[in-house]
Amino acid sequence: MLSFFTSETLEQDYGGRTVSLLSLRNDNRQLPQSFDCERCEFKSGTWADAKRAHRKRLxxxxxxxxxxxxxxPAKPDHHSHQALTQMPAEILLTIIDTLEFRDLTAFAQAWTRVSDLIAQADVVRLRELQCxxxxxxxxxxxxxxxxxLDGKGANKSIESEFDLLSEEGFGKLGIRKSVHGINFSHWLPLPISHRHWAQxxxxxxxxxTQIGEYAGLGRRLTIDVLAAFxxxxxxxxxKQAEEPAKPRAVALPRWAMPDLWWAKPSAPESTLRHASEKAxxxxxxxxxxxxCFATEDRELVETANRRIRVFASGQRHKSVCPNLGHLLVYLLISDVEITELLRKDIITEAITxxxxWLFDKRGADMPELSYLEPDAESPYRLKRTFEGGRTSYRLLMFSELFRRTARPGHGKPLQQVxxxxxxxxxAPPRGAAAALAAEVRRLHEVDNFYDFFREMGLQKIPGVRCFTAVLRATVKDSVSYGxxxxxxxQDVAYVLRRQKERGVGVVPGLQMLRGSGEFSVPRHLTFFPSKRGRARLSGRRR
Known part of the structure; x- marks a missing residue:
């Protein structure tokens, strides 16, 4: 553009010909200038006329x-200023409600009382609570x-982006996509205020109830569906932290990009797949x-108490407690005291x-850990067992962290909560969302059982020898529980283990495989009880 206004010639888009701009400008100057403005009194005329008009405007x-x-009006005196500072908060809040966000920000910067009132009344959050x-x-x-509801088969996971949507938007307008374009099929109202919850x-x-049936939970209690959610x-x-990062595509200049009109657009991604304040x-x-449900129906609290007491009594089988994650939710409304022994029982059952999933290829794929070494201490087992179940241990740490934040101890009644x-x-307590999000990201860095025990609040942490024996016992218990x-x-498992840990001990009387070389895991091997593809000497040499 700069060259266009300063050049004397202009190149044409045909034949490389140029046109002189000087002649065009001269022709333009010779045209009559007869423009009059009614607002600023601009008129065509001499320079003297322009100066007279300018003096008149001044x-x-x-x-x-x-x-x-x-x-x-005269400047306000001290009494009028005092009246302004004594203005009731209700009137100020009424004024604040009429302001746009930009004006509200300026008002808060100009007057500290307004800034404090905005924080006390949670004005910014209230404005965010809209469809x-x-x-x-x-x-x-x-x-x-x-x-x-995501997933195939009977058991589906319950998911939401938690973008607020009105009943009108879901029912009359037929909105079925979140802000970021993720589909949903159900609408669940939230308890935002007493009046809203009553409605x-x-x-x-x-x-x-509908979500529970579609998710494969059957007709369960509301706390069961909420616990699953x-x-x-x-x-x-x-789980997001464990998924490998996708390789980034190389950025190409526009002219070098292939014609991708046939390409499938990328699927919208969830905004709750990382430890954010929104999550x-x-x-x-x-x-x-x-x-809210627990305070309105005491039977729900008694149900939670009963399930926790049954678990603490030693009845921990899946037929009694199908999902440990649900049990952790019951702890949030239960009256049962959470002791260190109960925490240890939950941790041991989670490992079992x-x-x-630790052994099978559908999980962590560590079949070598099925070999029960005779060593009193096994750092290899401790390290690999934690790595193979990190998602479960993160869930336990988050649940403990959330319980301490939302309901620290049972001294505070549920009604007060x-x-x-x-x-x-x-919303969480002021500043708690950011603090919890930061803590969750820190917990993702925990990479061993002993730091995990400290995060779970255990006072008596078992030694390496003791806990090695506990881990071996969980393997036997897992099989005995089905x-x-x-x-x-054990002979094949030993060979696989020796490939990973050369110095692992040999169980006395173990029948050693003949031959040399490495063994690979049989193709159809599974550790799930429904398919007992047991392999003795079927390991293939390679």
Missing amino acids: QEAAALEEATAAAA FCTKANFNSAKLGVGVS VRGDAKVTL MNDVVVRLN IESYFHLFHMLV RNVV REELFDRHG YSSWGLS
């Missing part, structure tokens, strides 16, 4: 300024979130609903249930 502006100054489609808030509409309580129960949220939040706030919304949540409109099977005989 004189009129000066006269207007003097008249405005004379009519201005992303219709922009209606919770005072004028029923607000909830879209819920989807949507019945809808929430109906929706949870909360557990799935934590699994998603903690923490979403979990608090579900916790708020759980507490992880055995099949509910009222505090209503005061915050379902969680897994002996996919490999």
Whole structure:
């Protein structure tokens, strides 16, 4: 553009010919200039006419300024300033409600009382509690979130992006995609305020029942469906760190890009697959609903108490406690004291249930750990067992961390917890979301059982020798409980283990395989009890 206005010639797009701009400019100057402006009194004429018009405008502006100054009210005295500072908070909040966000920010910067009032009344968060489609808030509409069921088969995971959507947006307008384009099929209202919860309580129960049936849970109690939902949220939040990063495509210049009109557009990605403040706030919304149901129906609390006491008594089989993640949610509303022994029992059962996933190729694929070494201490077993079940241990650490934040101890009644949540409109305590998100990211760096024990709050941490024996016992218990099977005989498992750990001990009387070379895992090997593809000497040499 600069060359266009300063050049004397202009190249044409045909034949390389140039046209002189000087002649065109001269022709333009010879055209009559006859433009008159009614506002600024610009008129075509001589230079003297322009100067006279300019002086006239200056004189009129000066006269207007003097008249405005004379009519201005006197400066407020001390009493009027005092009246302003004594303005009731209700009136200030009414004024604040009428301001746009930019004006609100300027008002807060100009007056510290307004800034403090915005923080105390949680004005910014209240403005965020609105439907992303219709922009209606919770005072004028029923607000909830879209819920989807992911997975194949009977058991599906319950997922949500937790973008607030009104009942009108879901029902009348047919909104079925989140802000980032992720599909959902159900609408679950949330307990944002007392008044709002009174309006949507019945809808929430109906929706949870439907979600439970579609997710393969059957007709279960509301706390069971909520426990499954909360557990799935934590699994998603903690599993993301284990997924390998996708390789980035090489950036190409526009002219070098191939014609991709046929390419399939990339699928929308969830915003809750990492430890963000939004993910923490979403979990608090579900916790708020759980507490609301628990305080309104004492039988739900008694059910949670009964299930925890049964588990603590030693009845920990999957037929009694199908999902440990659900048990962790029951702890949030239970009256049962959480002792160190109960924590250890939960940890031991989690390790036992992880055995099949630790060995099998559908999980961590570490079949060599099925060999039960005679060594008193096995750093290899400790290290690899933790690595193979890291997602489960992160879930346990998050649940313990959340319990300490949301309900530290049982001294605070559930009714008080509910009222505090209503005061915050379902949000975490001030600053807790950012702190919890940072803690979750820190917990992702835990890479051994002993740091894990400290995060779980254990005071008496077992030694290496003791815990090695515990891990070997969980392998035997897993088989005896029917969680897994002996996919490999000990002689084959020993050969696989020796390939990974050269100095592993030999069990006395173990029948050693003849021949030399490495053994590979049989193709159809499984440690799941339903398919007992037991392999004795079927390991292939290579």
